[in-house]
Amino acid sequence: MINTSGYGDDERRHFLRYTRTQRWPMLGRFPVAAPLHTELLAGMLSCPAGVVEDLIASLDDELRATAAQLLGDETYRRALRALPYRPGERVVAVGDSITADRLGWFELLRASLELDGGDGPTLVNLSVSGDTTADVIERFDLLQAAEPSRVLLLLGTNDARAHGRAGGYRMATTAETGRNLRALRHLITRDLGAEVTTITPTAVDQARVDASFADVPVHWSAAAVAEIAAAVRDADPGAIDLHEVTRTAAPGNLQDDGVHPTVAGQRFILTFLLDRLAAPARHGSGRGAVAPSA
Structure with missing residues (x-):
C-alpha cells in the first residue's frame, strides 16, 4: 500500500498530472458527478478537495502557457493548421501515462487548437x-462510446x-503486443469505421x-521497449516511429525516472508528431494511418 499522508503539494501535483479518475473504466461505464471525482482524489492524497482543485488549476494554467509559447513559433503554427482534421471530426487519443499526462503532447495539441481559434x-x-x-481491448466499449472518426x-x-524483484515478468510478450495492436486496428477500422494512426512508444533511459526503480518490484528494460516498438512497426509498417527519434533525444526530455517525458520532452513529441500528421506524404505513402474499409 502506498502511504500518501506525507505527500507535499509537489508530489500531489505530480500524481494529479497523470491521474484522471473519469477515465478509469469502471467510472467511465458508471459515471459519477465531477465533485465526487475531486473528493476521491482528495481522499487518495489525504488533503482537502480545495487543494486538489488548486493543483489541477495550476496544471491547466501551465498547459495553456506552454501551448501559447508553442504558437509563437511560425513553423509550429503552420504544421498545426495543416492537420487534416476537419471541423466536426472527433479525434481520440488512446494511450498510457505518456498521453494521459495533463501536460502531455495530446493535451498540448488540444490547447493549441483552442488558443489558435477557428472551427x-x-x-x-x-x-x-x-x-x-x-x-485497451478490454475497455474498447468506452472507445466506441466516444464515436471517433x-x-x-x-x-x-x-x-x-x-x-517482480527476481523474476521480472513482463506484462506482455512482443508477440502478444503485436496481436493486440492488430486486433485494435481491426476493431477501430471495421467496427467503428474510423481512421487509425499507430505510434511506437517512446524510448527509455x-x-x-x-x-529510480532500484528499490521497487517494477522495472523497464530499454531493450524490451525497443522490442515492443519493433512489434508495433511489424503490426503496422506505416506506424509513426516515435521510439527511434526519442532514443537519441536530449537528456532534458526525460524525467529522473527515465520513462516519462518532461514538459520539454512532451513539446518535442508533439512537434515531431505534428510534422508527420500534417504532411504524411513527405514521410512515405500512407504513413501512420489506415482509412476504414468500405
Whole structure:
C-alpha cells in the first residue's frame, strides 16, 4: 500500500498530472458527478478537495502557457493548421501515462487548437496511466462510446513493464503486443469505421530507470521497449516511429525516472508528431494511418 499522508503539494501535483479518475473504466461505464471525482482524489492524497482543485488549476494554467509559447513559433503554427482534421471530426487519443499526462503532447495539441481559434475537430483523450494494449481491448466499449472518426494509438511502454524483484515478468510478450495492436486496428477500422494512426512508444533511459526503480518490484528494460516498438512497426509498417527519434533525444526530455517525458520532452513529441500528421506524404505513402474499409 502506498502511504500518501506525507505527500507535499509537489508530489500531489505530480500524481494529479497523470491521474484522471473519469477515465478509469469502471467510472467511465458508471459515471459519477465531477465533485465526487475531486473528493476521491482528495481522499487518495489525504488533503482537502480545495487543494486538489488548486493543483489541477495550476496544471491547466501551465498547459495553456506552454501551448501559447508553442504558437509563437511560425513553423509550429503552420504544421498545426495543416492537420487534416476537419471541423466536426472527433479525434481520440488512446494511450498510457505518456498521453494521459495533463501536460502531455495530446493535451498540448488540444490547447493549441483552442488558443489558435477557428472551427476545428473535437479532441478526446481516453488515455489511462499504466494501460497496456490488452487493457485497451478490454475497455474498447468506452472507445466506441466516444464515436471517433480518427484514433491515435500510442501504446507499448507498459507492455514492456516487468514486475517482480527476481523474476521480472513482463506484462506482455512482443508477440502478444503485436496481436493486440492488430486486433485494435481491426476493431477501430471495421467496427467503428474510423481512421487509425499507430505510434511506437517512446524510448527509455536505462541508467535513470535502474537508479529510480532500484528499490521497487517494477522495472523497464530499454531493450524490451525497443522490442515492443519493433512489434508495433511489424503490426503496422506505416506506424509513426516515435521510439527511434526519442532514443537519441536530449537528456532534458526525460524525467529522473527515465520513462516519462518532461514538459520539454512532451513539446518535442508533439512537434515531431505534428510534422508527420500534417504532411504524411513527405514521410512515405500512407504513413501512420489506415482509412476504414468500405
